[in-house]
Amino acid sequence: MGLPTLEFSDSFLDSPDFRERLKYHEIELDRTNKFIKELIKDGNMLITALKNLSTAVQKFSQSLQEFQFECIGDAETDDEVNIAQSFKEFSQLLNTVEEERRRLIQNADDVLIAPLEKFRKEQIGAAKEGKKKFDKETEKYYTVLEKHLALSSRKKEPFLQEADTQIDKERQVFYDASLEYVFKIQEVQEKKKFEFVEPLLAFLQGLFTFYHEGYELAHEFEPYKQQLQFNLQNTRNNFVSTKQEVEKLMKRIRSADQDYKPPGQWTMEGFLYVQEKRPLGCTWTRHYCTYEKSSKTFTMTNFETKSAGKQVVPSEMFKLKSCIRRKTDSIDKRFCFDIEVVERHGIVTLQALSESNRRLWLEAMDGKEPVRNLSRLISSLPLCSLLSLSLLFSPSVFFSPSLFSSLPLSSHLSLSVLISLSLSLLISPSVLFSPSLFSSLPLCSHLSLPLFSSLPLCSLLFSLVRAVHALVHKLPERNKEMMELLIKHLVTVSTHSQFNLMTVSNLGVIFGPTLMRSQEETVAAMMNIKFQNIVVEILIENFDKAREDAKAMYSCEAEHSHELSFPQGALFSNVYPSIEPGWIQATFQGKTGLIPENYVVYL
Numbered sequence: 001m002g003l004p005t006l007e008f009s010d011s012f013l014d015s016p017d018f019r020e021r022l023k024y025h026e027i028e029l030d031r032t033n034k035f036i037k038e039l040i041k042d043g044n045m046l047i048t049a050l051k052n053l054s055t056a057v058q059k060f061s062q063s064l065q066e067f068q069f070e071c072i073g074d075a076e077t078d079d080e081v082n083i084a085q086s087f088k089e090f091s092q093l094l095n096t097v098e099e100e101r102r103r104l105i106q107n108a109d110d111v112l113i114a115p116l117e118k119f120r121k122e123q124i125g126a127a128k129e130g131k132k133k134f135d136k137e138t139e140k141y142y143t144v145l146e147k148h149l150a151l152s153s154r155k156k157e158p159f160l161q162e163a164d165t166q167i168d169k170e171r172q173v174f175y176d177a178s179l180e181y182v183f184k185i186q187e188v189q190e191k192k193k194f195e196f197v198e199p200l201l202a203f204l205q206g207l208f209t210f211y212h213e214g215y216e217l218a219h220e221f222e223p224y225k226q227q228l229q230f231n232l233q234n235t236r237n238n239f240v241s242t243k244q245e246v247e248k249l250m251k252r253i254r255s256a257d258q259d260y261k262p263p264g265q266w267t268m269e270g271f272l273y274v275q276e277k278r279p280l281g282c283t284w285t286r287h288y289c290t291y292e293k294s295s296k297t298f299t300m301t302n303f304e305t306k307s308a309g310k311q312v313v314p315s316e317m318f319k320l321k322s323c324i325r326r327k328t329d330s331i332d333k334r335f336c337f338d339i340e341v342v343e344r345h346g347i348v349t350l351q352a353l354s355e356s357n358r359r360l361w362l363e364a365m366d367g368k369e370p371v372r373n374l375s376r377l378i379s380s381l382p383l384c385s386l387l388s389l390s391l392l393f394s395p396s397v398f399f400s401p402s403l404f405s406s407l408p409l410s411s412h413l414s415l416s417v418l419i420s421l422s423l424s425l426l427i428s429p430s431v432l433f434s435p436s437l438f439s440s441l442p443l444c445s446h447l448s449l450p451l452f453s454s455l456p457l458c459s460l461l462f463s464l465v466r467a468v469h470a471l472v473h474k475l476p477e478r479n480k481e482m483m484e485l486l487i488k489h490l491v492t493v494s495t496h497s498q499f500n501l502m503t504v505s506n507l508g509v510i511f512g513p514t515l516m517r518s519q520e521e522t523v524a525a526m527m528n529i530k531f532q533n534i535v536v537e538i539l540i541e542n543f544d545k546a547r548e549d550a551k552a553m554y555s556c557e558a559e560h561s562h563e564l565s566f567p568q569g570a571l572f573s574n575v576y577p578s579i580e581p582g583w584i585q586a587t588f589q590g591k592t593g594l595i596p597e598n599y600v601v602y603l
Contacts, residue, residue, distance in 0.1 A: 003189065004025075005073065012253075025185045029128075029185065032124065033124045035067055046060060058095070061091040064087040080235065082228060087197075090200060123188045124188060127185050131181060141174035153332060183247075201229075237509045270289065272300075273350065286302075291364055298317070298318045299316065321341060324338050324368050324369070325368070335354060337352070337367060467579070469577045487540060490536075507540060508533035508540070509533050512535065512536045513529050549602070550600040550603060552570040552599055562593050563593050571588075572587060572600065583596060
C-alpha cells in the first residue's frame with residue numbers, strides 16, 4: 001500500500017482524516033531527507049577515503065539495498081517498478097567490484113553530492129518551509145475564526161460586515177497556504193523518483209572508468225542503463241503531463257466557491273459549533289460533523305485544535321428527525337440552525353461557519369424555514385387549489401423547496417428527478433467518441449501490476465494485450481470505428497518517429513489523457529494518467545494483431561451454456577480474446593460465446 005492521495009478539495013474541509021494523510025507524507029519526507037543526508041555522507045567517505053574505499057562502498061551498497069521507494073497510489077507502472085528496483089541493482093553491482101579499489105574518484109562531487117544536496121535543500125527544504133507556513137496560518141485562522149463566531153448579532157451592520165471581510169481574508173490566506181503545501185509535498189514525492197536515481201546513475205558511470213575491469217563492467221551494465229534511462233524519461237514525461245493537469249485542477253479549486261461541497265463519502269461534512277448548556281450559561285464547542293442523507297445518520301466528533309496538539313474523543317452518532325433554520329432574533333449568534341435527533345430529547349443547536357455554509361447543511365438535511373402562517377395556509381389547501389395557485393406564480397416561486405417542504409406530496413416530487421430528466425434531453429446521442437465511455441471501463445483493474453507479479457514477462461505482456469483487446473471489442477460499434485481510425489493514424493505517425501520524434505511512448509503521453517480522461521477531476525485520477533498512457537501504447541503497438549474473423553478447423557459440442565457448438569468449416573465473426581486462457585469470444589449464427597482457440601484459424 002503506497003502513500004495516500006492528498007486531494008486539494010480536502011484543504012477546504014481540513015478534516016482529521018486529511019491531517020492524518022498529510023502526516024504520512026511528512027513522515028516519508030523526513031525519512032527521505034535522512035536517507036539523502038546518509039547517502040551524501042557515504043559518498044563523501046567514498047571520495048575522501050581511498051584506503052577505506054571497500055568499506056565505504058559496502059556501507060553505501062547496503063544503504064541502497066535497504067531503501068524502498070513509496071509511490072502515490074495502489075498500483076505502479078513498469079517504469080516505477082524498474083526505478084524502485086534500480087537501487088538494488090546498483091547495490092549488487094557495487095558488491096561485485098567492492099574489492100577492486102582504485103584511485104580517488106574525480107568529479108564525483110559534481111555528479112552525485114551536489115544534485116542530491118540541491119534536491120534536499122531546494123525541494124525538501126521548500127516543503128518544510130511550506131509546513132511551517134501552513135502550521136502558522138492554521139493556528140492564526142482558527143484563533144481569528146473563534147473570535148469572529150463569538151461576535152454578537154446585535155452589533156452594528158458595518159462592524160459585522162468589516163468582521164466578515166476580515167475573516168474571509170484570513171480564510172483565503174489559510175486556504176492558499178494549505179493548497180500550496182499539499183501541491184509542494186506531492187511534487188517532491190513525485191520528483192524524487194527520478195531526481196534520486198539520475199545522480200546515482202551518473203556517479204556509477206564515472207566510477208567504471210577507474211576500475212580494473214571497468215570497460216567490461218560498463219559493457220554489461222549498458223542494456224540495463226538504457227532501459228532505466230527509458231524508464232526515467234517515461235516517468236519524467238508522465239510527471240510533466242500530470243503536473244500540468246494537477247496545476248490546472250489546483251487553480252480551478254482555488255477559484256471555486258470556498259463553501260462548495262466537494263465529492264466525498266458523506267452527503268455533507270465539516271466543522272460545526274455545538275451549543276452545550278451549562279448551569280451558569282452555555283458554551284460552544286467545535287465538532288467535526290458528517291451527515292449521510294440516505295440513512296439520516298448524523299455524526300459529531302469533538303475536535304478542538306489547540307497549541308499543544310489535537311484532542312480527539314469518540315464520535316457520537318445520531319439519527320436525524322428534523323432540521324430547521326434558527327431565526328437571528330431568537331439567539332445571540334449568527335449562522336445557527338436546530339436539529340432534532342432520535343437519541344436525544346429536545347433540540348440541538350448548531351452554528352455553521354458562514355451563511356453559505358449553513359445553507360449547504362440545510363440543503364443536505366432537507367432543512368426547513370421557521371414555520372410561518374403562509375405555509376400553514378398552503379398545507380391546508382386541496383390539490384386542485386394548489387394547481388390553480390401555481391398559474392399565478394412563476395416556476396421559480398412555485399417550485400421552491402421551501403414551499404414544497406410543507407406539502408405532503410413533497411416526497412413524490414423529487415427535484416433531482418426533474419433535473420435529471422431535463423439534462424437527459426440536452427445530451428446528444430450522436431457523440432461518437434466520448435472519453436467518459438473509456439473512463440468507465442475497468443482498464444486499470446486489468447493493468448494492476450501486482451496481479452501479474454507472479455507471471456513471466458512474456459505472459460504479463462500477453463495478458464495485458466488480451467485484456468485491452470477484449471475491452472476494445474466491448475465498445476459500441478461507432479466508438480470502435482472511431483478508435484480504429486485514430487489508432488491507425490497514430491501507427492502511421494509512429495513509423496516516422498526517426499524524423500518527427502513521435503515514438504509510441506510519446507504518443508501515449510499525448511493521447512492517453514485525451515482518450516481516457518477520468519470523470520472525476522481529483523489528484524488520484526491525475527496520478528492514473530500513467531496507466532492511460534500504457535493502454536494507448538498497447539493499442540498502437542498491437543494494432544496489426546487485431547483479428548475479427550476466423551474459420552473452424554474442427555467441429556465442437558458445447559458443454560456449458562456460455563460456449564458455442566459449431567461444425568467443421570464454420571465461419572466466425574467479431575472474434576476477440578477473452579479472459580479465459582485458451583478460449584476466445586466469437587459470434588456464430590447470431591449467437592456469441594466462447595470457443596477453443598486451437599480449434600480455429602484466423603482469416
